[in-house]
Amino acid sequence: MDRCPSYAVREPELIEIAYNQIDTNAFQSFFGAMGCAFAIVFATFGAAYGTAKPAAGIFSSGILRPERLVPNT
Incomplete structure (x- = not known):
């Protein structure tokens, strides 16, 4: 009993590309x-x-205005 269609479970086709074709x-x-x-x-x-x-x-x-800096407390 084939419940899946054949196009859904077929193997993927591998495409071979030669280096000189790129x-x-x-x-x-x-x-x-x-x-x-x-x-x-x-x-x-x-x-x-x-x-x-x-x-x-x-x-x-x-250096110019040392009084305006926040002193360390």
Whole structure:
């Protein structure tokens, strides 16, 4: 008694693709890797700049107006 139709349980067909059939450029992997590297570098520079800018402001205000800083209690 066949309760399942044959098209529902047949084996999937595997498609074999030869490496020379894939249309790839030699520079695609290079520019992809360089894009990832530049993203990491610029994210690091941005984090360093975002940390240094407020620190410079806090230090300069501590030198110019020390009475306005919150004293340690």
